[in-house]
Amino acid sequence: MKILFLTAGAAGMYCGSCMHDNSLAKAMRELGDDVLLQPVYTPIRTDEPGIASDEVFLGGIQVYLLQQFPLLRWVPRGLRSWLDRPGVIRAATRKAVGTDPARLGELTLSMLRGEHGRQASEVERLVRWLETEHRPDAIILSNLLIGGVIPSIAERLPQTKIIVVLQGDDIFLDQLPEQTRSQAIELCRQLAEKVDTFVTYSRFYRDKMSELLAIPTSKFEIHPLSIDLAPFAERDEATSAGLHGRSVVHEKQDGEFRIGYFARIAPEKGLHLLAEAFERVARDPDNVHITLHAAGWLGDHHRPYLDELTGKIAAAGLTHRFRYHGSPSLEDKVSLMRSFDLLSVPAPYEDPKGLFLLEAMAAGVPVLQPAHGAFVELIEATGGGECFAPHDVGELAERIVALSRTADRLAQFQNSAREQLIHYHSIESAAARMHATCSPSPSPQ
Numbered sequence: 173m174k175i176l177f178l179t180a181g182a183a184g185m186y187c188g189s190c191m192h193d194n195s196l197a198k199a200m201r202e203l204g205d206d207v208l209l210q211p212v213y214t215p216i217r218t219d220e221p222g223i224a225s226d227e228v229f230l231g232g233i234q235v236y237l238l239q240q241f242p243l244l245r246w247v248p249r250g251l252r253s254w255l256d257r258p259g260v261i262r263a264a265t266r267k268a269v270g271t272d273p274a275r276l277g278e279l280t281l282s283m284l285r286g287e288h289g290r291q292a293s294e295v296e297r298l299v300r301w302l303e304t305e306h307r308p309d310a311i312i313l314s315n316l317l318i319g320g321v322i323p324s325i326a327e328r329l330p331q332t333k334i335i336v337v338l339q340g341d342d343i344f345l346d347q348l349p350e351q352t353r354s355q356a357i358e359l360c361r362q363l364a365e366k367v368d369t370f371v372t373y374s375r376f377y378r379d380k381m382s383e384l385l386a387i388p389t390s391k392f393e394i395h396p397l398s399i400d401l402a403p404f405a406e407r408d409e410a411t412s413a414g415l416h417g418r419s420v421v422h423e424k425q426d427g428e429f430r431i432g433y434f435a436r437i438a439p440e441k442g443l444h445l446l447a448e449a450f451e452r453v454a455r456d457p458d459n460v461h462i463t464l465h466a467a468g469w470l471g472d473h474h475r476p477y478l479d480e481l482t483g484k485i486a487a488a489g490l491t492h493r494f495r496y497h498g499s500p501s502l503e504d505k506v507s508l509m510r511s512f513d514l515l516s517v518p519a520p521y522e523d524p525k526g527l528f529l530l531e532a533m534a535a536g537v538p539v540l541q542p543a544h545g546a547f548v549e550l551i552e553a554t555g556g557g558e559c560f561a562p563h564d565v566g567e568l569a570e571r572i573v574a575l576s577r578t579a580d581r582l583a584q585f586q587n588s589a590r591e592q593l594i595h596y597h598s599i600e601s602a603a604a605r606m607h608a609t610c611s612p613s614p615s616p617q
Contacts, residue, residue, distance in 0.1 A: 205607060
């Protein structure tokens with residue numbers, strides 16, 4: 173089949189959805205599908221070799237300027253096409269503040285209106301390209317918020333199956349001003365009527381979005397969240413090296429129990445909660461062997477957040493037991509994760525995915541997560557860890573200490589996760605499922 177992924181870039185950030193789409197598109201190609209990964213808004217950024225198109229549709233600079241200066245649509249497109257060059261977009265979105273939903277309410281509504289919004293010319297450009305040059309059998313959109321093009325696609329490419337992956341749309345919507353949020357939800361409900369299939373990674377998120385957007389559950393498919401397991405395959409780390417010959421082995425002290433965090437450095441991912449739990453743990457002299465190591469993408473606008481957090485750790489006299497490793501390459505990430513004894517990303521919000529949990533399990537690391545969102549189902553399905561009461565820093569600290577003293581239980585988590593990942597959560601199995609979803613529906617008898 174000829175399949176097109178429309179994937180929204182994340183303004184220069186490493187984006188879990190982008191990385192998953194990249195891996196999935198590659199795996200579907202290996203199955204024999206003709207797959208194109210097409211960025212919209214901004215180029216996508218991954219921690220592995222990317223297969224995305226160099227062209228960007230609905231370029232972030234274009235759509236923003238058309239919102240602010242509607243008369244720009246009368247300027248010949250050839251004179252403003254340079255604004256869609258990936259390098260220009262990357263430079264303009266480097267600080268990654270342009271995705272702040274509270275500042276983009278009217279733009280969000282206009283984009284959801286598609287051919288009736290201020291960006292109608294850019295919508296037409298994408299749909300005309302699909303109609304005249306690509307004509308895919310199926311289009312997979314990485315979220316519904318980029319779905320303003322859906323009605324035009326449904327009308328002009330009636331044989332093309334439209335699939336939308338829901339994976340955090342509600343989080344963006346909830347940050348909009350209330351009146352704007354209500355309008356955006358209504359527009360999303362109208363768009364949903366033109367979608368053939370919605371995909372979520374958990375029952376939790378299916379039920380939540382079914383209610384929010386008034387989508388019948390019969391239009392949903394639940395695909396187990398999956399990752400490319402190949403980079404995490406067992407190997408002799410003592411001889412492994414990075415792309416430039418740099419060692420990627422992360423040495424540990426004898427007897428050290430390392431708590432790991434690997435996610436975007438931002439309040440919504442909960443590193444401050446983990447740091448607070450670590451401070452409580454460290455007050456007990458019996459826990460002197462427990463350390464905290466964090467890694468993940470850090471935007472300039474969140475540097476004060478990390479500075480405040482490290483300041484508190486320093487004030488507690490724990491600087492020597494905490495380290496931030498920056499945003500490592502894929503190979504370095506695998507090595508770092510393998511040095512963890514336990515991973516926890518105590519996100520305060522109800523996360524619809526949790527790719528970092530599968531990555532930790534693939535690296536042989538048990539996980540400890542709040543009992544909400546998709547975390548509960550993912551941990552139950554893999555047996556790769558346990559949950560604690562959301563927002564309860566005290567319980568988080570207690571569980572860390574308890575797990576640091578039960579090697580048998582940690583080994584049980586590792587063994588269970590290893591088997592489940594191979595059978596149900598590999599990118600190859602995800603590719604087979606998405607191929608089936610993209611296939612034409614049987615004709616009624």
